[in-house]
Amino acid sequence: MNYWPLIGIAVVVAGFALKRNPVLVVVAAGVASALAAGMSIGDLLALLGNSFVSNRALLLFVLTLPVIGLLERYGLREHAQAWITSFRNLSLARLLIAYLGARQVLSMFGLIDLAGHAQTVRPLVAPMSEAAAEHGGARPLPDAERARVRALAAATDNIGRFFGEDVFLAFGAVLLIQGFYERNGIHMEPLAIALWALPTAICAFVIHAIRICWFQRTLERAHVPTTEAGDVAA
Amino acid sequence: MLRLEAIYWLIGALLAVVAWFNLRERRWAVAAFWAVLACPFGFGEWIQHATAAGTHWPAQMMGLGVIALGLLAASGTLHPDAASIDERRDSARRLGNRLFVPALAIPLATLALVLGARFLVWNGAPLLDKAQPTLVALGLACVIALLVARRTTRAPATQALSEGRRLLDTLGSAALLPMVLATLGSVFAATGVGDAVASLVGAVIPVDNRYACLAAFALGMVLFTTIMGNAFAAFPVMMAGIGLPLLVLKHGAAPAVLGSLGMLTGYCGTLLTPMAANFNIVPAVLLELPDEYAVIRAQLPTAFALLTVNLLLMAWLIFR
Numbered sequence: 001m002n003y004w005p006l007i008g009i010a011v012v013v014a015g016f017a018l019k020r021n022p023v024l025v026v027v028a029a030g031v032a033s034a035l036a037a038g039m040s041i042g043d044l045l046a047l048l049g050n051s052f053v054s055n056r057a058l059l060l061f062v063l064t065l066p067v068i069g070l071l072e073r074y075g076l077r078e079h080a081q082a083w084i085t086s087f088r089n090l091s092l093a094r095l096l097i098a099y100l101g102a103r104q105v106l107s108m109f110g111l112i113d114l115a116g117h118a119q120t121v122r123p124l125v126a127p128m129s130e131a132a133a134e135h136g137g138a139r140p141l142p143d144a145e146r147a148r149v150r151a152l153a154a155a156t157d158n159i160g161r162f163f164g165e166d167v168f169l170a171f172g173a174v175l176l177i178q179g180f181y182e183r184n185g186i187h188m189e190p191l192a193i194a195l196w197a198l199p200t201a202i203c204a205f206v207i208h209a210i211r212i213c214w215f216q217r218t219l220e221r222a223h224v225p226t227t228e229a230g231d232v233a234a
Numbered sequence: 235m236l237r238l239e240a241i242y243w244l245i246g247a248l249l250a251v252v253a254w255f256n257l258r259e260r261r262w263a264v265a266a267f268w269a270v271l272a273c274p275f276g277f278g279e280w281i282q283h284a285t286a287a288g289t290h291w292p293a294q295m296m297g298l299g300v301i302a303l304g305l306l307a308a309s310g311t312l313h314p315d316a317a318s319i320d321e322r323r324d325s326a327r328r329l330g331n332r333l334f335v336p337a338l339a340i341p342l343a344t345l346a347l348v349l350g351a352r353f354l355v356w357n358g359a360p361l362l363d364k365a366q367p368t369l370v371a372l373g374l375a376c377v378i379a380l381l382v383a384r385r386t387t388r389a390p391a392t393q394a395l396s397e398g399r400r401l402l403d404t405l406g407s408a409a410l411l412p413m414v415l416a417t418l419g420s421v422f423a424a425t426g427v428g429d430a431v432a433s434l435v436g437a438v439i440p441v442d443n444r445y446a447c448l449a450a451f452a453l454g455m456v457l458f459t460t461i462m463g464n465a466f467a468a469f470p471v472m473m474a475g476i477g478l479p480l481l482v483l484k485h486g487a488a489p490a491v492l493g494s495l496g497m498l499t500g501y502c503g504t505l506l507t508p509m510a511a512n513f514n515i516v517p518a519v520l521l522e523l524p525d526e527y528a529v530i531r532a533q534l535p536t537a538f539a540l541l542t543v544n545l546l547l548m549a550w551l552i553f554r
Contacts, residue, residue: 001433005425009461012418016508022515023407026414027304030421037425042294049296050285051420053278057238057369058412058512059271062245062402063376067336067383069397073317074387075326076333082326083334112368115341117517123337126521147523148532154517155505155532162501163540166494176466177493180473186482186489196494196551203543208536 008033061118068123076123081131092132092149093216096156097209099125103160104205108167121157129153133219145219152215156208163204166197235359238366239279241373246275252399264403267306270299271410300417307407329386336383343375344368408519411511419467427471431458435475444485444553451476452545455496456503463509465500472496487552495551499544505537506530 008029015025027048034044068076103115115121126149133149134141141149166173174190181188253268274281274296284292317325326333347354347362348371354361362370380394402409431454439450451472458468477496481487504510508527518526525531 001430002426003430003434005422005427006430008418008422008425008427012461012509021304021307021407022411022508022511023307023414024304026411026418027301030418031301033421033425033427039425042290045294045297046285046290047297047421047424048300048417049281049293049298051417051424052296052300052413053274053281053293055413055416055420056242056245056274056278057366058416059245059275059409060241060369060372062248062409063241063373064340064379065401066248066394066398067340067376067379069399069401070380070383070387070389070394071333071337073322073393073397074329074333074389075322075324076337078319078323079326079330079333083331117513117520119340120337121517122520143524147525147528150521151518151523151528151532154521154529155536157517158505158513158529158533159536162504163498166498166501173466173497174494176469177497180470181489181493184478188490192490193494196491197498199547200495200498200540200544203547204536204540207539207543211536 002037004036005033007036061116064118068118071123077127080124080127083128090132091216092129092219093213095128095132096125096153096212099153100156100160100205100208100212103157104164104201107161107164108201112161112165115157115161117154117157121154125157126150126153133216141219145222148215149219152212156212159204159208163197163201167194167201235356235363236361236370236374237363238370238373241370242275242278244373244377246272248395248398249275249402251395252402255396255399256403263306267303267407268402270303270306273299300414303407303410303414307410325387332386336379336386339379339382340372340375343378344371347371347374405516405519408511408516411515415463415509415511419462419464422462422467423470429474431471431475433475436480439476441480441484444481444487445549447476447480447485448487448548448552449545451481451492451496452499452541452548455500456506456541459500459503459510460507461509463504463507463511465497465504468500468503469497481552485553488554491548491551495544495548499541499548502537502541502544505533 011029011032012025015028016022030048031044034047039047106112106115129149129152130141130146131137133145174194177193178188178190249268249272253265253272256265256268277292277296281292281296284290348368351360351362351367351371362374383389384391384394435450435454440446454472454476455465455468458471459465462468473493473496477487477492481492482489504513508515508530514530514533515526518529523529
């Protein structure tokens with residue numbers, strides 16, 4: 001057994017720990033592993049090039065950027081904030097929990113790229129969450145808390161996506177699992193694998209929904225004492 | 235038939251335009267970065283065909299390109315918004331809810347195209363590539379949304395390009411990270427990193443205790459996903475090392491449950507790691523958060539709670 005290719009993992013861990021440019025770290029790790037495995041320079045370059053080309057679907061989100069950029073130039077984010085303000089009763093928790101549920105259900109039907117950080121979170125969910133947390137501008141948030149609200153919106157998108165997509169039959173993960181067993185002589189239907197993702201999907205929804213409510217409570221509490229202190233001072 | 239390749243060419247063209255904008259402003263390194271990145275989209279299929287035919291130099295050139303991208307990778311450059319906040323507010327008031335239409339057109343048109351794919355037939359052939367209908371539909375939906383957006387805003391075509399360029403330059407190399415990470419996963423698989431790890435883990439755990447094996451498998455999935463940023467890359471490694479030989483064959487674990495819950499345990503690791511850049515770092519940059527780990531921080535408690543739930547579910551369901 002040749003253990004030297006493990007040096008690639010060491011390069012990744014060290015590079016990220018030292019906060020080097022991530023793209024450079026990753027490329028260096030690949031080169032290190034390949035050289036340690038005794039690959040020739042020609043094979044190494046071909047392996048890098050072919051792997052890079054076959055993974056290019058991951059950059060598809062780039063096509064949404066001209067639309068999103070144009071709409072932002074014409075005030076999409078400003079309007080989304082104004083629009084959410086008109087729903088005075090929609091709290092931050094209700095908004096994000098509804099989004100979480102919708103994201104999970106859509107992913108379960110294979111509509112994984114319908115939403116996402118570039119498609120929906122930046123233009124819609126994040127500004128809406130901010131506006132809801134501010135009760136429509138009635139209670140402006142300090143910058144640090146505004147950033148936490150945005151981060152929670154992005155986290156909600158990730159969790160909804162991850163713990164919905166594995167229930168979908170034709171999704172890569174299910175096919176990867178099925179393919180692995182198939183190559184090792186264990187035959188099973190994709191449906192048998194996908195259904196076992198349901199318990200975790202339900203738990204993910206419940207746990208994250210509770211956390212969203214919790215977050216809203218701490219946000220409100222952080223505000224109440226300052227107003228009271230202000231009142232006392234006045 | 236509209237193939238996924240056509241959508242890739244569109245991405246290549248967009249990246250080439252971004253490179254051209256930067257070239258005109260004499261930002262050489264940034265221009266070169268986007269120009270090289272346009273190559274896998276413009277020439278991807280040709281490179282794959284050449285490799286299949288036994289000609290390796292195009293793939294090798296692309297490999298050199300990947301290394302060049304690593305060296306060129308600049309951190310994002312912020313362009314000031316073209317319009318002031320007041321201009322944007324005025325336009326928001328003027329256009330109102332019509333601004334939502336193109337934004338929602340991306341998901342809705344994707345949905346309509348995917349659901350209607352079987353009715354979209356041109357000369358007896360399906361209009362959308364059957365192998366990747368969702369991805370083709372998404373690409374097409376972006377074009378439709380752009381046309382709708384131009385109608386709504388009455389903006390000149392060049393403005394959409396320069397606004398897209400503004401967002402891409404802001405993302406910088408963060409936009410590229412998912413692709414190079416997936417590339418690294420393939421390189422690790424091809425160089426035997428997985429086998430080496432599996433043999434190390436097997437030497438450490440008490441293999442006669444089924445719960446020890448299960449814990450090693452689950453925590454190995456989390457650890458490896460955290461390191462590589464991708465549960466897909468971790469899965470074959472841990473299954474080949476622990477899952478199949480020890481859990482399924484030795485202790486009689488149910489393979490369907492093990493596969494499904496094992497993968498989801500890896501996903502808990504994805505929530506924790508900056509290596510899963512497209513999910514954890516790109517949004518932090520997109521949302522202009524001061525702390526690039528803010529999204530991971532927001533995910534930590536959910537990830538650990540779910541990991542615990544998953545471990546309990548596995549211990550309960552796998553050995554029945």
